[in-house]
Amino acid sequence: MKKIKITLMCGFGMLFSLCLFIVTSPSTKIQAISGEKQNHSDLIHNRSNFSDSTVPGIPLEGLFKIPSLAKSKIVDNKVIITENENNQTGAIFSTDDMKLNLTKKFIAEMFIKIDGDADGVTFVMHNDIGATITFDKNLGGALGVYPNIIRSYYDPPQLLKSMKKSLAVEFDTYNQIGDGYYDNGIDLNNGFGHVAYTFPDRIEEYKLGSWDKILALKHHSVQYPSFKLGDNTWRKFSIIWSPWDASNNGQLEYQLDGLEPVKAIIPRSTFDTDSVYWGFTGSTGGKTESAMVSFASVPGLIYYEDTLSVLDLAGNVMNSDNVVRNGSELMVHYSGEYNGGIRDLLKPVITFGLTSGQVYQEGSLVVNGQSVTPTIFESSLKVNLADLSVENKEVEVSFKIKNEGFQSLAKPTVTSNLSGSNYMQIEGSSVSYTIDDAPPAGVGKLTVLGQGDASKILEATDYKQFVSALSDDYSSEEEITVSLKPDQEIESKVKQLGPANFELIAKDGAGNEAIIKVPIFVKKENDQVVTDGTFLLKGNHFSMKKKDYPKTESELKTTIINKSALELWMFDQAGNYEKLDANMILVNLTQLPTPGIIPESKIYSMVVTTSNSKLVLNLEMEINDASIRILFLNEAGKQLREPIELMGNVGEIKDLTKEVVVQKAVQGIKEKQYELTESPSAESSIPIEIDGVSVYYKFKGKLFIESFPSSLNFGDTYLTRPFIKEEQPVYDIPLIIGDTRNSKTSWTLTATLEQPLTSEENPSEVLSRAIWYKVNDTTKVPLYKGEAQPVEVGTVSESGEYNISKSWESKNTGVQLNIFSNEIIQKGKYKAAILWQVAATP
Known part of the structure; x- marks a missing residue:
């Protein structure tokens, strides 16, 4: 939120009427929260519909002064620079206290009225203190700022009766053309006059002839209005000063109502100071005109800051990007503060402008915590406030409005403006927002689903995939949300083959909702389906015996439609559907065998079409x-x-x-x-x-070993006992005997020790009696190298599978480690190898 200090100052005039608004502040303008400041043009009608009695103006006492010899005067807070008489000069300048500080930014607005043909007026900023005391400047085309004689041979050169150390914006109503005149080279513009800025006290700005005769004055950014400057019409003249930059240049941006703004770069050396007088001059000669000026605000007179905001009832700040619906209530909040100045702000009145359809909620207006009844006139609310001063400086106003009867996309605006008997706010605040009362529009996209595939709908993460078109009169497509309408029998819909539909809810940013009906077509796994979004073709690949191939094209088409179960459906944008006559489908027979012959035994492809849908089906000719x-x-x-x-x-x-x-x-x-x-x-x-x-x-x-362990691991054994006995080694793969013989008999499993238990560190250390096999609880047999030792005997089992290692887990049978500790010389890892063999028992 930007804030700005506003000061009000009244000014002076010469041969014209003018009203001036000036603002100085660390920032450029009053900034409304969530909105923009309203141009004062819209508040005080600052164009040609002003009269002398209605043009804004503040009391000028103590702010401006009319130097002696100037023919100007102040009447009803307006300055008459010159009256409609010959050979006059007029001027009004700021007092010493109201000089402009060029190191700070300021804004000024004035109103000028010129009535006549010659010679014009100037807005001038200067450092010519003598001119503020006694105004003995030149008449006629000199406009009270230009010299009548230049002596270039003096050091420094003399520009007699020029405005010293000055910048002027001239509103020249009469072109001075000819020897010794300033406007040579300037277009006559049908007598309408011109506007330009000049540097009256710079000799280099003048073209001189022999004997230093003035041949022409350099005019900068000349503008030729399409209206007559002296047409007796009040026109706003505004200026914005931007302070010195790093190059010691300032910028004066000025604009006369009806012309484009002009930006003038002003060197710091122009004034030779950072504090300048400012005001207006004017003159007449052989021709006459009257000129007036009125000042509406002056830098330093009053500093006032304000903000305007509109909030929804949840406290969210509204702006033109926010949308609400008809029937919504909003809270308007205004906050202002008097921050000092030369004078108090007297008899302040705050005016709130409403758009027709913004209905003030009676009894809701509160000023500084107190309920107040405003004065209501048409679509505006006015509230009279107490004088604002350092002791009474804050203004807090809030009230409710309700939106009624707006068309969708309307942009209702709330404005605020504060004025007083000695203050006029240059720019009021305004906040706009958007009414969105129209629901979004959408078209469901024809979607093909497999039978029973409800998950594609119920588990979808983005329901926009089911929409072919989505739009809203305000919200972008990205801002529109699409969700599944609850309480629909989706599972039932996708169980039934053929067309159906389900519904989605589209909601725009304002909360307007629309129902979108989405057409679906449920198909079997082998159904062939194509669609262009409007027409849908469904069919199946099929086959027939060669002997059954039709004899005529008509029979062939009928056979294709029937055997391929061809269907044609039409869907509209509302999600409705209709089954059409399958005979409307075009069947291309050119790729099929000629009816009446015995075709080859192969697969033929055919194309069936309608509209933009094309379906390729296969016909397989089966041989006898x-x-x-x-x-x-x-x-x-x-x-x-x-x-x-x-x-x-x-x-x-x-x-x-x-x-x-x-x-x-x-x-x-x-x-x-x-x-x-x-x-x-x-x-x-x-x-x-x-x-x-x-x-x-x-x-x-066969009788065979189906699987066997690739390793048997007894783990770590410590020589702390005289005799070591380990059972149940860990194995990776079970030992299973398989038997696929039709006539199963008993069998015998043998184990042969192919390699005794041998030290990996010292292969010469062999424990030849260490490996045993427990046959049962009472019998165990040693395994010796090269000797096949029967260890298991199997009986007949219909399953044909015998898991030997299963009994190992209960230690009923299995491989054992049995050895005396004193037989072990070499510690470390030992490894043995066992060969398992199975054979039918004789």
């Missing part, structure tokens, strides 16, 4: 075929897996050694520990017979 049935049997004739059917034309030769599906089946049985004992005769050349043929692969089961 038979099969080879391939069985896989064990030695007892029992099937080891499902038979394989190989289809083909009667008489076709099949090479089973090259049929991948057959060879995979054979290999799979072998991997289950079956031995192939017999293959079909003529395996590589089996003809397909009309009634089919069956062939056999025969296998014989």
Whole structure:
């Protein structure tokens, strides 16, 4: 939030009327919280609709003075610079106390009125103290600031009766053209006059002829108005001063109402001081005009800061980017503070402007904690305040408004402006916000779902994926939220094949909601579906026997529609749908065999279309075929897996050694520990017979070790006992015996010690009697190198699987370590190797 100090000062004039507003502050303007300051033009109508009695002006006593010899006077707080008489000069300048401080920024606004043809007026900033006491400057085209004689040969040169150390903005109503005149080179502009800035006291600004005759004056940033300067109309003249920069240059930005602003770079040396007089001069000669000026504010007179904000009832500050709906209530808050000055702010009145539709809530206005009834006139509220001074300096005003009857996108504005008998606020504050009463609009996107796939809807993280178009009259698409409308039977909708719809809620930034109906089409896994968002085609790949191929194109199209289950649906933007006649679908038959012939046995592709949708379907022509049935049997004739059917034309030769599906089946049985004992005769050349043929692969089961441990680990053993006995070593893979034989018999498992327990550090240290096998609770046998020792005997089990190591876990059986400690010479790691073998018991 920016704040600004405002000072008010009244000024002077010459041959014109003018009203001036000036502001000095560390910042450039009063800044409204969440809004902008309102241009004073809109508050006090500072254009041509002012009359002499209504143009703003403050009391000038003690602020400006009229030097002697100047023909100016003050009437009703307005300065008459010159009256409508010949050969006059007029001037008014600030008092010493009201000089401008050029090291600080200030703003001024004045109103000028000129009525006549010659010669004009100037706004002037200067350091010519003598001119403020006795004004004996030149008449006519000199405008009271320019010299009539220049003596360039003097040191320093003399510019007689010029305004010393000055900058002037001239409002010249009469071009002085010819020898000895200032305006040579300036366009006549149809007699409308011109505006420019000049440096009256710089000799280099003048073009001189022989004997130092003035031939022309350099005019900077000349402007030619499209209106007559002397048309008896009040016009605002505003200035903004920016203080010296690092190069010792200041900037004066000025603007006369009806013309573009001008920025003039002013060297610090122009004034030879940082504190200058300021005011107006004017003159007449052979022609006449009247000129007036009125000042509305003066730097240093009154310092006042204020802010205006509009908040929702939750306390959020509103601005033009915020939106509310009709019916919403808002709180207006105004805060002002008098920060001193030369005078108190007398008889202040604060005016709040409302837009039609912003309804003041009666009884809600509070001033400094006290309920106050405002004066209401049309769409404005006025509140009279007590004089503001250092002792009574704060103003706090708040009241409620309600928004009613606005069209969507309307931008209601609240304004504030404070004035007093000796103060006029140059810029009031204004805060705007936006009414958004229209819901967003959206179009559901036709979505194809698999049957039962409710998760795609229920678990979606972004429901905008189901919308093909989304818009709002204010909120951007990113600001619109889309959510699933609750209490919908989504699971039921996606169980039923075909079209359906569900609903989404779109909400804009103001909270307006709209329902978007999203069309869906539920399909089976193998359904082929395409859509352009409006039309949807559904069909399936299909097949037929060669002998059934249609005889005519009409029959072929009907067959395609029926066998492929073709459907055509139309969806509109509201989410509604309609099933259309499938005969509207165009079927391209050019890629299919000609009706009436026996087609080849192959897969044909066809294209079916409508509108912008194109669906490719496959037609597989099946031959009049038979099969080879391939069985896989064990030695007892029992099937080891499902038979394989190989289809083909009667008489076709099949090479089973090259049929991948057959060879995979054979290999799979072998991997289950079956031995192939017999293959079909003529395996590589089996003809397909009309009634089919069956062939056999025969296998014989095996007795085998299905898995065995790759390691048995007894862990660490310490030589603290005379005899070491360790049971239940840790193993990684179980020892399992498998038996796929049809006629199962008992079997014997042997263990052969291929390598005794041997030191890894010293291979010469061998513990040859250390490894034993516990057969049962009463029997254990030692394992010796190279000797196959029976350790387990199996009985018949229908499962064909025997987990030997399972009994190890209960220590009923298993490998043991048994050794006397004194037999161990070498400490460290020891390793042994055992060979497991199984065979049928004789």
